[in-house]
Amino acid sequence: MWRWLHPYAKPEATYRLNKKILHWLAIPGMVILAVGMVWGLAFAPADYQQGESYRIIFVHVPAAFWSMGFYMGMAIAALSAVVWQIRTAEWAILAIAPVGAVLTFISLFTGAVWGKPMWGTWWEWDARLTAQLILFFLYLGVMALYAAFEDERTGAKAAGILALIGVVNIPIIHYSVYWWNTLHQQSTITQAITRFEKPSIAPEMLWPLLISILGFLFVASTLVILRLNNEILKREVRRPWAQSLLLKEKG
Amino acid sequence: MVTYRPFSIAVRGAMTTLLEAEGIMSVRGERTLFENLNLCVKPGELWQVQGPNGAGKSSFLRIVAGLLPAQAGEVRFAGELIQHGRSNYHSNLLFIGHKAAVKAELTAIENLEFYAAIQGQPLTAPPYELLERVGLVGLEDIPAQRLSAGQQRRIALARLWLSNANLWILDEPFTSLDVAGIAMLHERFAWQLARGGAVILTSHQALDNIPVAVNMLTLEYQH
Amino acid sequence: MATRLSIRTQVLAIIRRDFRVAMRQRSDLVNPILFLLVVVTLFPLGIGPEPATLARIAPGVIWVSALLSALLGLERLFRDDFSDGALEQMLLMPMAVEWAVIAKIVVHWLLTAVPLLILAPLLALLLNLPGEAWGALWLSLLLGTPVLSSIGAIGVALTVSLNKGGALLSLLLLPLLIPLLIFATAAVETAATGLSPAGPLALMAAITVLALVLSPYAVHAALRVSVN
Numbered sequence: 001m002w003r004w005l006h007p008y009a010k011p012e013a014t015y016r017l018n019k020k021i022l023h024w025l026a027i028p029g030m031v032i033l034a035v036g037m038v039w040g041l042a043f044a045p046a047d048y049q050q051g052e053s054y055r056i057i058f059v060h061v062p063a064a065f066w067s068m069g070f071y072m073g074m075a076i077a078a079l080s081a082v083v084w085q086i087r088t089a090e091w092a093i094l095a096i097a098p099v100g101a102v103l104t105f106i107s108l109f110t111g112a113v114w115g116k117p118m119w120g121t122w123w124e125w126d127a128r129l130t131a132q133l134i135l136f137f138l139y140l141g142v143m144a145l146y147a148a149f150e151d152e153r154t155g156a157k158a159a160g161i162l163a164l165i166g167v168v169n170i171p172i173i174h175y176s177v178y179w180w181n182t183l184h185q186q187s188t189i190t191q192a193i194t195r196f197e198k199p200s201i202a203p204e205m206l207w208p209l210l211i212s213i214l215g216f217l218f219v220a221s222t223l224v225i226l227r228l229n230n231e232i233l234k235r236e237v238r239r240p241w242a243q244s245l246l247l248k249e250k251g
Numbered sequence: 252m253v254t255y256r257p258f259s260i261a262v263r264g265a266m267t268t269l270l271e272a273e274g275i276m277s278v279r280g281e282r283t284l285f286e287n288l289n290l291c292v293k294p295g296e297l298w299q300v301q302g303p304n305g306a307g308k309s310s311f312l313r314i315v316a317g318l319l320p321a322q323a324g325e326v327r328f329a330g331e332l333i334q335h336g337r338s339n340y341h342s343n344l345l346f347i348g349h350k351a352a353v354k355a356e357l358t359a360i361e362n363l364e365f366y367a368a369i370q371g372q373p374l375t376a377p378p379y380e381l382l383e384r385v386g387l388v389g390l391e392d393i394p395a396q397r398l399s400a401g402q403q404r405r406i407a408l409a410r411l412w413l414s415n416a417n418l419w420i421l422d423e424p425f426t427s428l429d430v431a432g433i434a435m436l437h438e439r440f441a442w443q444l445a446r447g448g449a450v451i452l453t454s455h456q457a458l459d460n461i462p463v464a465v466n467m468l469t470l471e472y473q474h
Numbered sequence: 475m476a477t478r479l480s481i482r483t484q485v486l487a488i489i490r491r492d493f494r495v496a497m498r499q500r501s502d503l504v505n506p507i508l509f510l511l512v513v514v515t516l517f518p519l520g521i522g523p524e525p526a527t528l529a530r531i532a533p534g535v536i537w538v539s540a541l542l543s544a545l546l547g548l549e550r551l552f553r554d555d556f557s558d559g560a561l562e563q564m565l566l567m568p569m570a571v572e573w574a575v576i577a578k579i580v581v582h583w584l585l586t587a588v589p590l591l592i593l594a595p596l597l598a599l600l601l602n603l604p605g606e607a608w609g610a611l612w613l614s615l616l617l618g619t620p621v622l623s624s625i626g627a628i629g630v631a632l633t634v635s636l637n638k639g640g641a642l643l644s645l646l647l648l649p650l651l652i653p654l655l656i657f658a659t660a661a662v663e664t665a666a667t668g669l670s671p672a673g674p675l676a677l678m679a680a681i682t683v684l685a686l687v688l689s690p691y692a693v694h695a696a697l698r699v700s701v702n
Contacts, residue, residue: 082695085320134649134652137645137648137649138649140645141642141645141646141649144642144645144646145632145633145642145646148633148636148638148639148642149635149636150280151279151280151702152280154635154699154700154702157699157702158632158696158699158700161632161692161695161696161699162632162646165628165650165692166649166650168688169649169650169653172653172681173649173652173653175653176652176653176656176657176677177652177653177656179656179660180656180660183660316566317566318562318565318566318701319701319702320702338568338569338570341566341567341568342479342568344566346562346563346566348559348562349559350557350558350559350562351558351559352558352559352560352562352563353558353559354491354495354554354558354560355558356494356495356498356499357491357494357495357498361491361494365487365490365491368483368484368486368487368490369479369483369484369487369488369567371479373483394498
């Protein structure tokens, strides 16, 4: 079933595929993101409960959503790297981790920024924010473990195992943190955000939100693909395919 | 209770291969240590893997033992890939690596007790005969960390007298041994080969005065 | 000559050897316990000895201190074996490596958790934990310490070949241990208010079973990588 994927174990095939995908991702992504951001931050109507400050959800929700999504992607790459020893997958872990970490950080930052005008605090141990904070540590752990090894392939395999263990733990962590939160009655930000994620959200707010989510996906994926191509080139620079490619691009 | 299928070596003179390594490639970091390396070990053979420092001798031994994955190639024991027949391979293999695997806090006897137990021959009485063979009589109750390097290595090598494994893979077994120790090892190798087992080892020194035939596998330093 | 070597023999040999080694390194065993006592003492000194406050924070303080002290004592699992070559030999034993891992986790648990279980009443006393919660505290420690040992083993296995693995170990393990912390403290707090701690304890039991069953495989994979 996965036979069509086999050629992409070779770095060269993935590199070329990435270049093709970039055509479709990069510019359209930036456009979509710009549309979503402008629409949401400037033109969508004000919320009857929260006024203008709710607009941060157009940044917070996509960032939080994709911070989880990219961890899943990283875990899939980790599975390929650990089980089938595919080198390109090892580099994919390295490519995705920092982007995911930044997305998580954006979600934390915007979550905190939201709290200030609404409830007067910069940080609240809200279930959602706490879960994002733990996710941030999980990303940092993968990056730190990868960097700590001298031999890169060993580092990639160790980081891959850690990413897989993280993925198994994430549902447990989420459940326990939300459970902990109901115990201590602190879910103000979660409640505020969940209102906007329920189906009853007004279409004037739903569309910019969906467009922002799509825009975030495209732009973050672009960054990951650029990073992956970078990693591929860095390691394959002496191979004939890379040499001829670079010569061609030069002139 | 699990039994491990012992590889029958009663078939003396048969040309069955004990261990076969084909097309082995190893890449460490940026450097390709070696590629397309082949080794075929038959019962009763002693192989010395030689080469300059850094050529990858230890890595090759570890790949053959199954501790290090090779980037290309296959290793087969008794015809079966070592990844598939792990328990069978391990119950017929004795690997003594660079690090002696001797617990510093335990005495020689306590270390030997552990190895005897996991090699299937639990010691019912203090192994004075064994200690005498490896020249550790009188030192058996001292924690290993207070013994010299050569004495610690003798504790590790004592496993060779507790073992009925068909294949011995030894990384620099002669390190820190004196002349008597070296002769003792040569004798043990002869015993192993005579019963149809095999030995693969690395050594910086040439194997002078060894009473058995030595097959060589030479690794060159790749730049 | 056929060798009848059972898994039980090999596992018992490992347990026997590791106990012997541990008894020759007594200070390694005592230090994490002393650390635990010192840390628990710091909280009243830092927060003030008001009994109601202490009672309120006792479950969390005891468990956080237990976590930190466990981190201190985790390295003993594989570090020495890595440096003297015993780890390689463990990977070459005829039985599945997972059994050897279980043997080592069992030894580690006996050496680190049993002192903690013995000390638990003392810690509860120092922090003024209400009497109703003492049983729940003990149960939570009984259920939770195996998780500390088994998930801790994964972290140690991943970092054993690194020089300065210690700080990295904390970063790797603490996020994974947060659910345990949440349910354990919830159990004790619930008991302290007079309600039944059965719910959180059941959740802890589920985590314990999951950790004990899955971690040997993860530790095996991690050890193979570290021994490379």
